[in-house]
Amino acid sequence: xxxxxxxxxxxxxxxxxxxxxxxxxxxxxxxxxxxxxxxxxxxxxxxxxxxxxxxxxxxxxxxxxxxxxxxxxxxxxxxxxxxxxxxxxxxxxxxxxxxxxxxxxxxxxxxxxxxxxxxxxxxxxxxxxxxxxxxxxxxxxxxxxxxxxxxxxxxxxxxxxxxxxxxxxxxxxxxxxxxxxxxxxxxxxxxxxxxxxxxxxxxxxxxxxxxxxxxxxxxxxxxxxxxxxxxxxxxxxxxxxxxxxxxxxxxxxxxxxxxxxxxxxxxxxxxxxxxxxxxxxxxxxxxxxxxxxxxxxxxxxxxxxxxxxxxxxxxxxxxxxxxxxxxxxxxxxxxxxxxxxxxxxxxxxxxxxxxxxxxxxxxxxxxxxxxxxxxxxxxxxxxxxxxxxxxxxxxxxxxxxxxxxxxxxxxxxxxxxxxxxxxxxxxxxxxxxxxxxxx
Amino acid sequence: xxxxxxxxxxxxxxxxxxxxxxxxxxxxxxxxxxxxxxxxxxxxxxxxxxxxxxxxxxxxxxxxxxxxxxxxxxxxxxxxxxxxxxxxxxxxxxxxxxxxxxxxxxxxxxxxxxxxxxxxxxxxxxxxxxxxxxxxxxxxxxxxxxxxxxxxxxxxxxxxxxxxxxxxxxxxxxxxxxxxxxxxxxxxxxxxxxxxxxxxxxxxxxxxxxxxxxxxxxxxxxxxxxxxxxxxxxxxxxxxxxxxxxxxxxxxxxxxxxxxxxxxxxxxxxxxxxxxxxxxxxxxxxxxxxxxxxxxxxxxxxxxxxxxxxxxxxxxxxxxxxxxxxxxxxxxxxxxxxxxxxxxxxxxxxxxxxxxxxxxxxxxxxxxxxxxxxxxxxxxxxxxxxxxxxxxxxxxxxxxxxxxxxxxxxxxxxxxxxxxxxxxxxxxxxxxxxxxxxxxxxxxxxxxxxxxxxxxxx
Numbered sequence: 001x002x003x004x005x006x007x008x009x010x011x012x013x014x015x016x017x018x019x020x021x022x023x024x025x026x027x028x029x030x031x032x033x034x035x036x037x038x039x040x041x042x043x044x045x046x047x048x049x050x051x052x053x054x055x056x057x058x059x060x061x062x063x064x065x066x067x068x069x070x071x072x073x074x075x076x077x078x079x080x081x082x083x084x085x086x087x088x089x090x091x092x093x094x095x096x097x098x099x100x101x102x103x104x105x106x107x108x109x110x111x112x113x114x115x116x117x118x119x120x121x122x123x124x125x126x127x128x129x130x131x132x133x134x135x136x137x138x139x140x141x142x143x144x145x146x147x148x149x150x151x152x153x154x155x156x157x158x159x160x161x162x163x164x165x166x167x168x169x170x171x172x173x174x175x176x177x178x179x180x181x182x183x184x185x186x187x188x189x190x191x192x193x194x195x196x197x198x199x200x201x202x203x204x205x206x207x208x209x210x211x212x213x214x215x216x217x218x219x220x221x222x223x224x225x226x227x228x229x230x231x232x233x234x235x236x237x238x239x240x241x242x243x244x245x246x247x248x249x250x251x252x253x254x255x256x257x258x259x260x261x262x263x264x265x266x267x268x269x270x271x272x273x274x275x276x277x278x279x280x281x282x283x284x285x286x287x288x289x290x291x292x293x294x295x296x297x298x299x300x301x302x303x304x305x306x307x308x309x310x311x312x313x314x315x316x317x318x319x320x321x322x323x324x325x326x327x328x329x330x331x332x333x334x335x336x337x338x339x340x341x342x343x344x345x346x347x348x349x350x351x352x353x354x355x356x357x358x359x360x361x362x363x364x365x366x367x368x369x370x371x372x373x374x375x376x377x378x379x380x381x382x383x384x385x386x387x388x389x390x391x392x393x394x395x396x397x398x399x400x401x402x403x404x405x406x407x408x409x410x411x412x413x414x415x416x417x418x419x420x421x422x423x424x425x426x427x428x429x430x431x432x433x434x435x436x437x438x439x
Numbered sequence: 440x441x442x443x444x445x446x447x448x449x450x451x452x453x454x455x456x457x458x459x460x461x462x463x464x465x466x467x468x469x470x471x472x473x474x475x476x477x478x479x480x481x482x483x484x485x486x487x488x489x490x491x492x493x494x495x496x497x498x499x500x501x502x503x504x505x506x507x508x509x510x511x512x513x514x515x516x517x518x519x520x521x522x523x524x525x526x527x528x529x530x531x532x533x534x535x536x537x538x539x540x541x542x543x544x545x546x547x548x549x550x551x552x553x554x555x556x557x558x559x560x561x562x563x564x565x566x567x568x569x570x571x572x573x574x575x576x577x578x579x580x581x582x583x584x585x586x587x588x589x590x591x592x593x594x595x596x597x598x599x600x601x602x603x604x605x606x607x608x609x610x611x612x613x614x615x616x617x618x619x620x621x622x623x624x625x626x627x628x629x630x631x632x633x634x635x636x637x638x639x640x641x642x643x644x645x646x647x648x649x650x651x652x653x654x655x656x657x658x659x660x661x662x663x664x665x666x667x668x669x670x671x672x673x674x675x676x677x678x679x680x681x682x683x684x685x686x687x688x689x690x691x692x693x694x695x696x697x698x699x700x701x702x703x704x705x706x707x708x709x710x711x712x713x714x715x716x717x718x719x720x721x722x723x724x725x726x727x728x729x730x731x732x733x734x735x736x737x738x739x740x741x742x743x744x745x746x747x748x749x750x751x752x753x754x755x756x757x758x759x760x761x762x763x764x765x766x767x768x769x770x771x772x773x774x775x776x777x778x779x780x781x782x783x784x785x786x787x788x789x790x791x792x793x794x795x796x797x798x799x800x801x802x803x804x805x806x807x808x809x810x811x812x813x814x815x816x817x818x819x820x821x822x823x824x825x826x827x828x829x830x831x832x833x834x835x836x837x838x839x840x841x842x843x844x845x846x847x848x849x850x851x852x853x854x855x856x857x858x859x860x861x862x863x864x865x866x867x868x869x870x871x872x873x874x875x876x877x878x879x880x881x882x883x884x885x886x887x888x889x890x891x892x893x894x895x896x897x
Binding site: 029030032033035036037038039040041042043054055056057058059060061062063067068071074075077078079080106107108111115129165167168169170171172174211237241242243245302306327329363364365367368369371372374376377378380395396398399400401402404435437438439 | 471472474475476477478479480481482483484485495496497498499500501502503513514517518520521523524525526527554555558576577613615619620621622623659662663664689693694696697699700774776810811812813814815816817818819820821822839840842844845846848891893894895896897
């Protein structure tokens, strides 16, 4: 008897999530191969609803199914009263989430790829300290429930992250760039290498900026400073509980006219596509913010039922743009997010700044009061802009502001966009009036 | 199992082989406002093989003990493949071999407490927070327990079984005032102990709710450079983030330039500054009687009398730097190989009382409790739960959004006075490094007075 049948005997309805993952993480430290690993895991998560109460348990032991059923049943006896039901079968969109070419990537190929990155960067500057992690992963996911839903999908991914350091006796400069691809065909590290070299060039001169309020341009990568509090605010569960600053603001215009944000598993060029979420809800494309108006929130089954809204395909068993971890309950999380571009080039945006800061990377992300939209971060990769020109790197500098104030605009958005953090496609965005403290 | 593991290790074609098995029994319960958003009781089994082939690591993970033989083989094949690319061979520092079984003492075994009793306790704490004040908008109350049965075997004859209990309780209160003023406060405990640690925590629940409400009236701190008095909890986070990570030898064991920066004997702080990482303090969450390479714990002085004294090592980093292993090779679970990590890290006592410290401050901030921190070698940042302004030795009004930053090489030397009230504190969550999160650790310090710390703000 399989797990779903066995569970259905103990409950009114049941859902089984299974994942088997195979990946090959490769790491380089200080320019040398550090370790190669074959990582395999398989696990199952069981959710039961009995008399309206939810129970949950997970296991890696596929030979002993009684234990997971017993544990989930015990939990459902005293579990949360839920008002949702597991979904019935629905049409999932046609998206390509798997490329056999990724499965064919061997450890040797990944090592060679890493060596190529090191060689290229050492040709630029042989004193760079370079750490790299490369990974190729294949996840096979199956979701079945007692309402007849049966979804299965293979997802492939190649993730590369590079950290370069310039070290001298009284200064360490550390820059981090990462990329993700879903298919072998897309695999191309030239943009990543160009970004690193460009940012190293900008950093050649050290400079400083007096304390004050300045215009700040966030690069695509740096924009996560503003996006993180916003994502927390868009989480349907936070909206329901009143811990989101966006509660009560649905269909209201609270951001600048040129700010639009889309979330979805089916965004064509996303490196993190999926055709259904971790509850089996078909992925879609969900306009969260359109021309400054809050159009929708991120929902899983629970938050949708509590807010009497429609699930949006955002029931994800992981963190922020994270992979599915069967050990977690699903929560309302983003899949892939896209911000509309502007009409200026990145160069024009910089060119218009009389005196300000270009922020690319910060320390202490999410440490402030994110619910209120506050951020306060050490900018460990940031550059001074003077009279429209990048004049050097600043350090020992803090920026602070409030996302909900700043995104009211005016905003300048670049035409150019890039995928960052695995699933965010963002332009560079300029805001005005960020506090900068340098002692 | 012992024979099976011994057989698998001896059958390995690698020059050195180790296997670690883990069986974890865990419970997670979470209330968010009125919803029981997680109620999870699970068991997980898995293992990892690590083998040296021509001085290069091959690593393989698995979930079924039936796969043991094939995974030992797979680790060998991977090690062999990567050996072709390895520039410098891996060497391991000498370590004694042990055959032992270590069980932690704990009073009330949480595995004998029913899920319903745990849920009921949590619901009561949640009610305390939600009912505290009309301005409490929401809450989060999270409980976790975990008992890990670890078995470690290597081809040098070591065989160690360890039982590791871990229990955490975390409270979050969210208060909402007017004009979208939302304030959050949290507190938590984390111990390597039994169920006794999480009962009778009503006062902590009340205090968390009370602080969240008080923060509604706190002013955001003005950015600038301040003399800052850190309470033990925040000072502990500071020493862990800003300095502890820097002492992890895997950051620099292959890097000559960083080794120059981290030269032993170099002055790092005032003469009475002593910083310790200790692998075993009764009941503490960072305890690692044997690390995940089978090396016994040590008490390591990272800074002694203000001077850099020692690093934290795995067998590999120790061999490379011609030093001894320190028992700091830890893995967050069977899915990962051990890397260099902290255990229980703290600043030893100085001589000043809290009253003396406060009265010595002309103008400054008393920064208390911690939201967390992050470091990138010399740069660090950490955030306080809240602060209070100090003026002419008097503690005054509450300020919020206190995020501190600095450069570790300067900041440790800016320590003006060290207090006499060391606390070593475990909290929920844990330390993250190289994707391995959350690793149970504790950190601690007496009150610490530091000059010229930069505080961000608007």
